[in-house]
Amino acid sequence: MRTGRSRRGRKRSKFTGVELYEKTIGIVGLGRIGTLVAQRLAGFGATLVAYDPYVTPTRAQQLGVQLLSLEDLVAASDFITIHIPKTPETTGLIDSAMFAKAKPELRIVNASRGGIIDEAALFEALSTKRIAGAGIDVFVSEPPTGSPLLDLDNIVVTPHLGASTDEAQEKAGISVAKSVRLALSGELVPDAVNVAGGVIDPYVRPGIPLIEKLGQVFSGLADGPLTSVDVEVRGELESYDVSVLKLAALKGIFAGVVSENVSYVNAPLLAEQRGIQVRLLTDSVSEEYRNVLTIRGAIADGTQVSVSGTLTGTKQIEKIVEINGYDVEVPFADHLVVFTYDDRPGIVAVYGQKFGEAGINIAGMQIARRGRGEGPEHPHDRRPRARRAARGHPHSDLRGQPPRDRHPRPRLTLAAASGARAAILR
Numbered sequence: 001m002r003t004g005r006s007r008r009g010r011k012r013s014k015f016t017g018v019e020l021y022e023k024t025i026g027i028v029g030l031g032r033i034g035t036l037v038a039q040r041l042a043g044f045g046a047t048l049v050a051y052d053p054y055v056t057p058t059r060a061q062q063l064g065v066q067l068l069s070l071e072d073l074v075a076a077s078d079f080i081t082i083h084i085p086k087t088p089e090t091t092g093l094i095d096s097a098m099f100a101k102a103k104p105e106l107r108i109v110n111a112s113r114g115g116i117i118d119e120a121a122l123f124e125a126l127s128t129k130r131i132a133g134a135g136i137d138v139f140v141s142e143p144p145t146g147s148p149l150l151d152l153d154n155i156v157v158t159p160h161l162g163a164s165t166d167e168a169q170e171k172a173g174i175s176v177a178k179s180v181r182l183a184l185s186g187e188l189v190p191d192a193v194n195v196a197g198g199v200i201d202p203y204v205r206p207g208i209p210l211i212e213k214l215g216q217v218f219s220g221l222a223d224g225p226l227t228s229v230d231v232e233v234r235g236e237l238e239s240y241d242v243s244v245l246k247l248a249a250l251k252g253i254f255a256g257v258v259s260e261n262v263s264y265v266n267a268p269l270l271a272e273q274r275g276i277q278v279r280l281l282t283d284s285v286s287e288e289y290r291n292v293l294t295i296r297g298a299i300a301d302g303t304q305v306s307v308s309g310t311l312t313g314t315k316q317i318e319k320i321v322e323i324n325g326y327d328v329e330v331p332f333a334d335h336l337v338v339f340t341y342d343d344r345p346g347i348v349a350v351y352g353q354k355f356g357e358a359g360i361n362i363a364g365m366q367i368a369r370r371g372r373g374e375g376p377e378h379p380h381d382r383r384p385r386a387r388r389a390a391r392g393h394p395h396s397d398l399r400g401q402p403p404r405d406r407h408p409r410p411r412l413t414l415a416a417a418s419g420a421r422a423a424i425l426r
């Protein structure tokens with residue numbers, strides 16, 4: 001890096017730059033920063049391409065970016081800007097083989113982590129003018145004292161100042177404080193290194209508490225040890241990274257049934273320890289709602305359980321929209337009781353009477369059936385029964401017993417709204 005001054009003043013011609021307008025800019029890593037870079041660059045009249053194997057083409061399209069392979073991105077780009085973590089996979093990602101594919105006009109910027117660009121390969125590419133220039137904020141060893149890169153005149157270096165604005169430093173402090181608060185209250189800390197949730201888009205965020213509650217309902221409905229759980233995401237959410245919804249579903253499922261504290265970190269482990277196969281499935285088609293989240297599981301005896309939910313209206317009210325194949329539309333409540341029974345007259349009155357005898361107020365009710373006089377489809381649905389799903393008291397057992405690491409036997413359970421008064425009818 002040179003000061004660029006001659007004895008008689010500046011040689012202005014040495015400092016002629018190039019425009020971004022009508023150039024191709026390659027963004028490596030379309031996470032938080034890569035996305036912001038794409039949004040900022042949208043106004044520069046450049047063609048934006050990106051490489052990020054963990055981002056869907058639809059998501060990239062929403063950002064006005066075309067996803068390419070890394071090789072194609074390097075070959076097409078006039079500028080490359082790197083925004084990925086340093087991992088074994090990304091160390092030396094940009095090496096001499098990549099520079100061999102680059103245009104001589106390429107200018108490459110790395111403000112992510114040192115070593116993602118192989119420094120020896122970069123030195124070679126810059127010193128032989130294989131590429132036009134580089135802007136480097138991060139080095140393998142910092143400060144980069146003695147690095148031969150510092151002697152080149154087609155590189156601009158900064159001492160790891162990528163986040164050094166007054167605003168960024170303040171935001172970083174606030175962000176850390178918020179994460180600590182979330183961790184202390186047992187909630188999801190999206191930035192935690194041991195949470196496999198990935199970048200959580202604001203559009204995905206409201207689905208987290210929804211699917212966690214669905215997990216609690218699912219757990220109340222499941223009557224035996226689970227062998228598999230599918231977390232299904234249908235609708236517009238399909239184009240986002242929704243991996244956090246899998247974690248939240250598992251957290252909800254296990255919250256009421258294991259005695260240990262369930263978190264976003266240990267929930268996948270709890271599933272693995274129990275030999276439960278867990279999958280995240282996505283589909284862009286959702287017929288009735290903009291988005292629907294479903295937890296579908298199989299129990300060891302082969303029966304299936306499912307529960308779906310959505311967020312409705314401008315207030316984004318959380319609702320259950322399907323239980324075991326029956327269409328419903330029920331808002332979540334502190335206590336829910338689900339009955340499955342043969343479709344014949346007088347059943348509702350029987351249940352109503354039992355609730356009344358137990359001094360329990362019914363605040364709302366919905367009946368669903370697949371067709372006139374039809375009974376339930378699931379074999380395990382053939383006898384009258386109830387399952388409860390309690391929100392707000394996930395650890396409370398209705399009989400006042402400690403939570404158990406197994407599912408309850410079939411029984412008719414009535415729950416008092418306060419959780420304090422409860423009765424069990426068999």
Ligand SMILES: NC(=O)C1=CN([C@@H]2O[C@H](COP(=O)(O)OP(=O)(O)OC[C@H]3O[C@@H](n4cnc5c(N)ncnc54)[C@H](O)[C@@H]3O)[C@@H](O)[C@H]2O)C=CC1
Nearest residue numbers: 029030031032033034052054083084085089111112162163
């Ligand atoms: N120079 C500085 O002062 C600063 C540096 N950084 C660094 O910038 C980088 C990006 O930060 P964020 O955007 O917040 O991270 P992020 O986690 O939000 O995004 C990273 C993206 O990289 C993608 N990715 C992961 N492995 C990949 C691979 N092998 N190939 C291509 N893409 C891959 C992920 O899918 C994700 O979309 C990080 O390394 C961070 O430490 C961040 C802030 C300031």
Ligand SMILES: O=C(O)CCC(=O)C(=O)O
Nearest residue numbers: 112160161162163164172
């Ligand atoms: O300015 C700092 O403290 C370093 C920021 C950084 O490299 C990061 O957030 O990854």
